[in-house]
Amino acid sequence: MSIYTIPVTTIDGRETTLEKYRGRVMLIVNVASRCMFTGHYAGLEDLYKRFKDQGLVVLGFPCRQFLWQEKKEDSAINNFCTLNYGVSFPMFAKVLVNGGNAHPLFQHLKAEKAGFLGSGAIKWNFTKFLVDRSGHVVGRYSPMAGLPPIEKALPALLAEQPTAAS
Template sequence: MQESQSIYDMEVTTLEGERQTLEPYRGKVLLIVNVASKCGFTPQYAGLEALYRSYHDRGLAVLGFPCDQFGHQEPGNAEEIRSFCSLTYQVSFPMFAKVEVNGPETHPLYRLLKSAQKGLLGSEAIKWNFTKFLVNRTGEVVQRYAPTTTPESIAQDVEPLL
């Protein structure tokens, strides 16, 4: 990855299979989350959706990236993920295709996020599903949150960025 590569240059695939960059999100505050439908933290979908609905009109975008690297907790295909998120949590924020967040196949977006905001004791590794990264309006990764950090508690950090 080039040193000067912007988060907006990152190519991602939507849950519908369309390839795009994050350019449409330039100028927005982003909360990027690796999600899973069979995880102890899965109920956080409700909090993420509430955060998105509360602040979307002011410029927040929550971006969900399903990941099956932790205890096989996201076994579904795109249609199953879409259906689960929609029916169970009424998710309306953008969801993307499954990604790997650790290891040799780490998605470039997660390589960028992890190098910008290291975790506990300086580790870049994502420890579990529902690790969250907050990105300001200029594309700077400003905060990393543990899976145990609730979306509700992140609102206090989102507010000043809007």
């Protein structure tokens, strides 16, 4: 299965896929509004604004799986992100990232790029997956890593031309 064919739901309830992002570098993040890492929204928005014209898209997937650190309604999440962080990158409906009911996108991401010591499980909110222009997962970053290693990887990824996705 290609990352581009996995069904996703936008934060306003529209069913879609990631096909519209084919050929772009994607930074896919499980986010939360009430987490010690919620401030990452500001850095994610900054990255998106600085690099979107070069082909980067940040995709936010709210997750309420870690100590219920996300609001219940998607509309409340969207309002929070817009009002507090000026988020303009695409946001999606809440998902589960671990367990038997994990969203297929996060099952795919974890299968492509294991975490620390080979663990597949996502340990916390604001885990970030970097996907190249061809749809391959090329990096996985813990919330503790912040954005510097991602920013360092971006120039080379943005300079690449897409190849056939798997």
